[in-house]
Amino acid sequence: MAKTLFEKIWDRHLVRDLPDGTSLLYIDRHLVHEVTSPQAFEGLRLTGRGVRHPELTFSTMDHNVPTDENRLNIQDPISAAQVEALEKNCGEFGINLYGIGDRRQGIVHVIGPELGITLPGLTMVCGDSHTSTHGAFGALAFGIGTSEVEHVLATQTLRQKKARTFKVEFTGKLSPHVHSKDMVLKLIGMIGTAGGTGSVFEFCGEAVRSLSMEARMTICNMSIEGGARAGLIAPDETTFEYITAKDRPFAPKGEALEKALAEWRSLPSDEDAVFDRTLTIDASKIAPQVTWGTSPGMVIDVDQPVPGLNDVAGYSAADVRKALDYMGLEPGQKLTDIKPDTIFIGSCTNSRIEDLRRAAAILKGRKKADHIKLLVVPGSHQVRLQAESEGLDQVFKDAGAEWRWAGCSMCLAMNPDKLAPRERCASTSNRNFEGRQGAGGRTHLVSPEMAAAAAVEGHFVDIRNWNI
Amino acid sequence: MEPFITHRGIVAPLDRANVDTDQIIPKQFLKSIKRTGFGPSAFFDWRYLIDGTPNPDFELNRPRYEDRSILLTRNNFGCGSSREHAVWALAQDGYRAIVAPYRGQGDDHIPGFADIFKNNCSKNGVVTIELSEAEVEEIFEAVFAEEGLEASVDLAAQTLILHKADGAVTYGFEYDPSVKNKLLNGLDDIEESLQHMEEIRRFEANHNTWIASPQG
Ligand code: SF4
Numbered sequence: 001m002a003k004t005l006f007e008k009i010w011d012r013h014l015v016r017d018l019p020d021g022t023s024l025l026y027i028d029r030h031l032v033h034e035v036t037s038p039q040a041f042e043g044l045r046l047t048g049r050g051v052r053h054p055e056l057t058f059s060t061m062d063h064n065v066p067t068d069e070n071r072l073n074i075q076d077p078i079s080a081a082q083v084e085a086l087e088k089n090c091g092e093f094g095i096n097l098y099g100i101g102d103r104r105q106g107i108v109h110v111i112g113p114e115l116g117i118t119l120p121g122l123t124m125v126c127g128d129s130h131t132s133t134h135g136a137f138g139a140l141a142f143g144i145g146t147s148e149v150e151h152v153l154a155t156q157t158l159r160q161k162k163a164r165t166f167k168v169e170f171t172g173k174l175s176p177h178v179h180s181k182d183m184v185l186k187l188i189g190m191i192g193t194a195g196g197t198g199s200v201f202e203f204c205g206e207a208v209r210s211l212s213m214e215a216r217m218t219i220c221n222m223s224i225e226g227g228a229r230a231g232l233i234a235p236d237e238t239t240f241e242y243i244t245a246k247d248r249p250f251a252p253k254g255e256a257l258e259k260a261l262a263e264w265r266s267l268p269s270d271e272d273a274v275f276d277r278t279l280t281i282d283a284s285k286i287a288p289q290v291t292w293g294t295s296p297g298m299v300i301d302v303d304q305p306v307p308g309l310n311d312v313a314g315y316s317a318a319d320v321r322k323a324l325d326y327m328g329l330e331p332g333q334k335l336t337d338i339k340p341d342t343i344f345i346g347s348c349t350n351s352r353i354e355d356l357r358r359a360a361a362i363l364k365g366r367k368k369a370d371h372i373k374l375l376v377v378p379g380s381h382q383v384r385l386q387a388e389s390e391g392l393d394q395v396f397k398d399a400g401a402e403w404r405w406a407g408c409s410m411c412l413a414m415n416p417d418k419l420a421p422r423e424r425c426a427s428t429s430n431r432n433f434e435g436r437q438g439a440g441g442r443t444h445l446v447s448p449e450m451a452a453a454a455a456v457e458g459h460f461v462d463i464r465n466w467n468i
Numbered sequence: 469m470e471p472f473i474t475h476r477g478i479v480a481p482l483d484r485a486n487v488d489t490d491q492i493i494p495k496q497f498l499k500s501i502k503r504t505g506f507g508p509s510a511f512f513d514w515r516y517l518i519d520g521t522p523n524p525d526f527e528l529n530r531p532r533y534e535d536r537s538i539l540l541t542r543n544n545f546g547c548g549s550s551r552e553h554a555v556w557a558l559a560q561d562g563y564r565a566i567v568a569p570y571r572g573q574g575d576d577h578i579p580g581f582a583d584i585f586k587n588n589c590s591k592n593g594v595v596t597i598e599l600s601e602a603e604v605e606e607i608f609e610a611v612f613a614e615e616g617l618e619a620s621v622d623l624a625a626q627t628l629i630l631h632k633a634d635g636a637v638t639y640g641f642e643y644d645p646s647v648k649n650k651l652l653n654g655l656d657d658i659e660e661s662l663q664h665m666e667e668i669r670r671f672e673a674n675h676n677t678w679i680a681s682p683q684g
Contacts, residue, residue: 015671016664020646024664026671028679036551038501049658055682064499078499085501122679129550129584143584145552147591147657155661157668161644193486194544194571194578227547229583249683256678263676277575295486319485414495433490433548435513 002270004165005234006200009140009267013123015157022159028122030152032059032095033108034086035414036127040150041089052156054094058117061086062107063414065100067377067404072101079415093153106380106406109133109348113217114382116248120235120264125152130348130430131230132223136216137243138235138267140200143224164276166199166228170207172284177463179358180215181350181428181447183207184222185289187281189299192314196228199277202269203233207283213242214354221349222430225296234268288463290335291432291445293323298432299445302462306333326434327442328422335460338444340426342373342419343455344437345448346404347411347429351379353386355428355448360392362452362468363399369458374401375417377409399455413438426454471654472593475564476620477537479630480528481611487541488548489585493557506553507560532615539566540607543578546585555588565595565621567628569604590647591657595621597628597641607639623652 003011015024030053037059044050051057064079065071074080083100090097098104104111109130112118118134124141125131127149134141144158152158170183188195201223208216216233223231240261243251252260287301297314300307306324308331309317324330329338345351345359356378368374376396378384384406387393393403410417411429413436419425421440428451432443446454453461497509514526522529528536539558545568546554558566566589568580579586580598589596599607610632611617620629623643630637650657672680 016667018646020649021644022646024661024668026668026675029682035498039503039552042501042503047658056680076499082499082501117682119679127550127552129548143550145550145555145584145588145591147552147588151658151661154658155665155668156672157661157664159657159661161646192544192578193547194582197544197579197583224548227544227578227582252678259676260678295488297486316485318483322484412490412495414498431488431490431548433488435494436490439494439513 002273004269004273004275005138005202005232005267006140006163006165009121009123010162012121018159022161024157025123025160026157027125027152028056029117029124030057031108031112031117031124031126031131032057032149033063033126033128034061034082035063036146037089037149038082038085039146040153041093043150044153049154051093051095051153056156057095057153059086059090059095060098060105060108060111061100063408063412065407066415067407067409067417071405103381106382107348107351107408109221110352110379110383113137113213114248114380116243116251119243119251119260120239121267125158129224130221132228133217133221133348135220135223135231136213136233137239138232138264140230140232142229163229164199165202166196167202167204167275167278169205169278169280170203170283171205171280172207172282173210174207174283174286175464177449177468178286178288179447179449180211180218182286182289183283184219185291185296185299185445186286188222188226188296189289190281191226191279193225193295193297194227196223196226199228201226201228201231202275203231205283208233209236212354213238214352217352218349222296225430235264240264288447288450290450290460292327292329292335293320294326294432294434295323296430296432296445298323300335302335302450302460306331306335308332336462337459339459340424340444340454341371342375342423342425343451344375344410344425344427344429345451346375346377346379346409348379349430350428350448351377351383353383356383356387356392359448359452360395362449363456364395366399366456368400368455372455372458374399374455375404375410376401377404378406380406410437412436426451426460469591469593469654469656472564472595472623472651474620474622475537476618477564478533478535479538479540479607479611479617479619480533480536481608482528482539482541483608485542486544486547489546489551489554490548492546492554493551498551498553503556504560506557507562510557510561537562537564538619538621539563540604540611541566541568543569543571543580545581547582550584552588554585555592555594559592559594563594565597567597567599567604567607569601570598571601590650593651595623595651597621599639599641603639623648
């Protein structure tokens with residue numbers, strides 16, 4: 001029978017179906033970070049259980065780490081205790097750890113692909129909703145809660161209900177300066193933040209095929225913002241090239257690689273595979289996207305006005321009012337009149353080398369507007385080094401940016417990088433929830449290009465007709 | 469996990485859609501390495517004023533909801549971050565059940581709760597009840613109209629009974645049989661899965677070697 005990519009990966013990892021209607025699924029890679037793991041390790045200790053496969057478990061520190069010069073000395077004692085707990089747990093259970101100061105450290109979803117931990121056809125989990133990022137390689141990757149983290153540590157399996165499949169096809173070619181961030185924001189605007197609940201997306205079509213791995217990761221990253229736990233893109237030559245072009249320590253090599261490649265080529269959905277739902281989006285019609293509210297589904301084209309109370313499908317007038325009040329906006333306002341105070345270029349959505357190159361291309365030879373604070377935070381230490389070898393750090397510094405060390409930073413502000421109440425931010429991250437970037441802070445989600453251009457002009461611009 | 473069989477308590481309304489887990493428990497509380505102590509921080513930014521005193525405008529702070537244990541809310545509750553801390557906070561703040569509306573039918577069916585959140589509830593003895601939008605609307609109106617309105621949840625029967633002064637109203641709900649069984653019996657997932665160790669070993673023996681032994 002014809003199968004989708006999701007079904008192929010599912011079938012190859014099925015340990016057994018259970019009588020209660022769930023399935024026991026084998027997990028190939030488990031990523032761990034400091035925030036959602038301490039209680040899971042504690043649970044193992046209390047029950048006297050061990051970690052079944054420490055060699056398949058990889059951990060790093062990203063959420064709490066400071067990103068300035070003094071990053072090695074965490075000032076906040078509670079953050080420091082959490083980081084220490086991870087060190088202790090990894091030591092005790094023999095788990096790979098890339099801690100602060102390690103050259104492999106970074107945001108968990110950036111280092112997975114970079115180190116070759118993420119590969120096509122695998123099942124991957126992490127106590128973090130943006131685990132969906134890894135689906136860009138054709139790996140079934142999803143976020144889990146801490147009880148499930150403990151379950152995977154103890155058994156290397158997870159009890160799961162099979163998700164429904166949702167094919168999202170992007171036809172045609174993107175306009176210049178419109179990119180994958182705009183594609184996924186557009187999708188979420190169309191289906192809403194619960195539109196993919198219970199499903200796994202498979203992104204396909206010409207516009208997806210032509211994207212680099214970095215850009216594909218941006219789309220899969222935000223699958224969760226569309227309600228789906230996972231997003232998948234079938235592996236192809238672009239994927240194989242990414243895996244083999246550089247030294248990726250955990251990727252297979254030599255004979256193992258040959259075997260793996262043969263298997264990866266068998267993964268794409270069969271021609272006549274049937275999906276539970278399908279949606280087609282004409283990529284050539286997508287405009288740069290900017291969020292105006294407090295949910296990623298509250299998003300519009302850059303050339304549209306801020307909507308009226310009754311103009312937003314899927315949200316009640318009261319929801320829209322609340323969001324506008326929180327954001328300090330009024331219906332009818334032009335986005336290009338809105339002035340951010342801070343620009344944040346970073347997070348697991350847009351902090352890879354290509355994202356930094358795109359932002360740097362806009363900022364080269366230009367300066368940020370005087371009132372703007374511009375923060376550039378690479379996703380991993382390796383991205384930082386690569387950017388420096390290409391001179392991008394200098395471009396950012398010349399433009400007036402702060403060039404930081406790797407971490408989640410102002411994406412969720414668990415470290416010292418946060419917005420003040422009412423401070424307005426154009427951010428390349430993934431969530432514009434109330435208080436996400438700091439209590440009372442106001443977030444507009446945009447692509448790296450749009451963020452960089454807003455930094456230069458001091459307000460949002462339509463990058464398509466901006467003088468690049 | 470403690471079993472959930474039946475529960476009766478006061479219903480409190482949170483009349484907002486898309487309540488995300490960042491709102492249920494903000495980031496600063498995720499730094500804790502413990503599993504307890506989250507209750508007072510549930511809905512922190514809404515619940516307290518800047519000076520730390522309770523915000524009188526936050527609906528759940530009204531005295532009439534002080535002893536509530538069932539939360540009534542709108543669609544897509546618990547979206548966003550996977551943090552199980554959100555469920556710990558609600559459970560430790562005294563909530564045993566949450567009611568939210570699903571939308572649409574068949575292919576357009578959208579559940580009332582976000583996936584990971586719902587899953588996390590099932591590991592912590594919190595029952596997530598999905599009713600139609602019309603039913604949820606009806607319960608909101610009843611809760612606003614009648615102070616101290618109580619409801620009972622009977623998980624085995626899959627019913628929510630609203631004890632209105634002018635007569636009880638019963639709502640039936642769908643429930644995943646696997647989760648129901650687990651909650652009714654207070655089963656531990658890990659213990660259960662470990663029973664299948666023989667099969668897990670057999671799976672591993674046949675699994676691809678390039679997957680099974682990453683070298684770094
Ligand atoms: S960058 Fe943001 S979204 Fe990504 S893992 Fe870190 S906190 Fe989560």
